[in-house]
Each structure stands twice: as structure tokens, then as C-alpha cells.
Amino acid sequence: MMASLFSIFEPSSSILSLSLNWTSTFLGILIIPALMWASPSRWSLAWLFIMNTLHKEFKTLLGPSHLGSTVIFSALFSLIVFNNAMGLLPYIFTSTSHLAMTLSLSLPLWLTFMIYGWITHTQHMFAHLVPQGTPSALMPFMVLIETLSNLIRPGTLAVRLAANMIAGHLLLTLLSGTCPSLSSTLAVVLVLSQILLLMLESAVVVIQSYVFAVLSTLYMGEIN
Template sequence: MMTNLFSVFDPSSSLMNISLNWLSTLIGLLMIPSMYWFMPSRYHIMWNSILNTLHNEFKTLLGPSAYNGSTLIFISLFSMILFNNFMGLFPYIFTSSSHLTLTLTLALPLWISFMIYGWLNNTNHMFAHLVPQGTPAILMPFMVCIETISNMIRPGTLAVRLTANMIAGHLLMTLLGNTGSSLSSLMIGILLITQILLLMLESAVAIIQSYVFAVLSTLYSSEIN
């Protein structure tokens, strides 16, 4: 039963034995260049205002010591995750953000690069982070162990949080949808309303999770300066 349940997330689409599963992550490239030769539409104006708001917020989180343009990588990360989350809400489109293959690919290189930069350039600062300010001397060895473990699992928590949230809503919608063939007309109407509400919830989750991923990545980056 569990194998069949999770099989909705298995890669299955192909063309001439060439896998098309991750092609959904590239569909956005067909829409992005339009802003360079069309007059700005309401969509572009709205999207630019969102990106400007994110830029100002990430700049505040990174602090005055951050390099110019360092917010661009986190804005791009937010945009990519948001797009992939929304693509997964369409029928018959492979939900790439529900796989650890994608989420770990985003989280792990970021964390490794932060750690390498921090330990090479701000070694004393990184050591100071292992012992929070005001910690009693007797608890310092334990705090070093706890902070080290919490630092080591950061890429895993980033990746698993995004994957689990994407899988949970999709599984619930799949489970409810599979019961439709055995329900009466009244119950099917209730099921449709429930599915629409769940779809609205999943749309909110798609936005929130991409925002959380980008903000946490920004906070991890701010700690190394």
C-alpha cells in the first residue's frame, strides 16, 4: 500500500527513453526572457516589487558587512524554489521539489561554501559561535557539542523541511482524490470543495516554504561575517 501511495512521486515521464522528469524546472526559462523585449506587464511590475522587497529584507538580514549583490543568490534561490513548488501543483507535472535530490543539491553546496569561507576567513568568529554569550563555564563543553551538531544538520533540515512539506500536501490530495470513484454525488461535491481548499493551502505552503528556505540560507550566511 505504501509503495503504491508514494509511487505518485516516482519519475515516470519519458520521450524516446529520454527522461523528462526534471524538464519542469526549465520551463521558467521560456517565460523569463520576455521581460527583456516586451513592455512591462502587470505581472512583471508585481514580480519586480516582490523581488525589491526581498532584496531589502535580505540586505537587512545580511548586515552592513555583506558584499554588494550578495542578496541576488538568495533571491534567485527563492524564485527557483517557488517556481518548482507551483509547478508541482499542476496535474501530470513531476514535483521536483518533493525529492531530496533537488533540495539537498540546493542546501548542501550553500552550507559547505559558507563553512569553508567562514572557517578560512573568520576562524575566531566561527569558534565564538560555538559558545553562546553568557554560557556558564561548566556548560561550555556541552554547548560546543550541541552547537556543532546543530550546525552539521543544517543542510539536512533545510532539505527535509522543504521535501516533507511538499510531499505531505500532495499525499493528502492524492488520498482524497483516489476515494472519489466510490462516493455518492453529494460526497463528491464536498470532496471537490475540500480539494479546492487544499489546493489553496498548498499554494500558500509553496510560497511560505520557498521564503523560509531563502531566509534561513540568508541567516546562515550572515553568521559567518
């Protein structure tokens, strides 16, 4: 039962041992309307408004010393939101529901922040391990706790995104599997509930992309 249930997340389609399901990562580019690339257009102006809003928020979080980095996090948000949205379409593989994808995004970012911080702001990184006002007796424990907290950050970022994508898809799959055995009245109620769940999933698509980008921004902002 569980094997068949989670099989919807398996990248099984392939040609000559080349997995084709991961190509869904780039399918978002194909469904962008042609008017998006016209200048100016309603699509491009709407997306430009979103990017400018994100840029202002990331600029506030990063501070004046890392203003150019807002482009990285805006692009990261765009990549994740496109892949999350593609997963809502039927028969499209959700790449962001796999740790292979989410870890590939979070781990390099975290490693870059840590290497840059320890090389350029070594004293600040050491000071960050012991919060201000910590009693002397608790300092060794706080160093261990802060070190562990830093080490698990890429994992928490990756698991949070993947788990939220999997949870909604599994719930929709479980509900749809019970539809053939229900009466007409219950089937209508089930379809309406799935429409509401799909609306919730559409909100989760944007929220989780935003959370991933903002937390990555906060982690970089701590280096200053």
C-alpha cells in the same frame, strides 16, 4: 498500497535512459507570459516589486558586508517558487519533493558559508560555538550541541522543503482516490475540500520558498 501511492513522486518517464521528469525544473520558464519580458509590463513590474521587497529584507538580515549576496537568495527564491508552483499542475513532476533536488540546493550553500566563515572569520566561528554567558561546566556540551546544529542545517533545510511538498500532494491524492466510492453529496463536499486544500498548497508554495531563502540568509548572516 504504499508503493502505488508514492509512485506519483517517482521520476519514471525517460527516453534512452534519460529521465525526462527532471526537465520540469525548467518548465516554469516556458509558462511565463511573453509580456513578462516586455519593458515595462505589469508582469515585469509585479515581479520587480517582489524582488525589491526580498532584496530589502535580505539586505537587513545580511548586513552591509554581504549586500551583493541578496541576488543569490532572490534567485534561489525564484527557482524554488517556480518549481513548487509547477508541482500543483496535473501530471507535472514536482522536483522539489525529492531530497536529490533540495539537498543540491542547501548543501552547496551551507558548505560555501562554512568554508568562507572558517577561512575569513576563524575566531568568530570558534566563538559562535559557545554562546555568551555559558557556564564553564557546560562549555564542552555546548560545543557539541552547536557543532551538531551546524552539521544538520543543510539536511533540515532540504527535508523541510521536500516534506512539505510531499505532504500536500499525498493528502490530495488520498482524498481524490476515495471520490469514486462516495455518494454525490459527499463527492461535492470532497471536491470543495480539495479546492480549499489546493488554495492552502498554493500558499505553502510561496511560504516554503520564502522560508528556505530566509533561513539560508540567516545562516550566512551568522558568519559576520
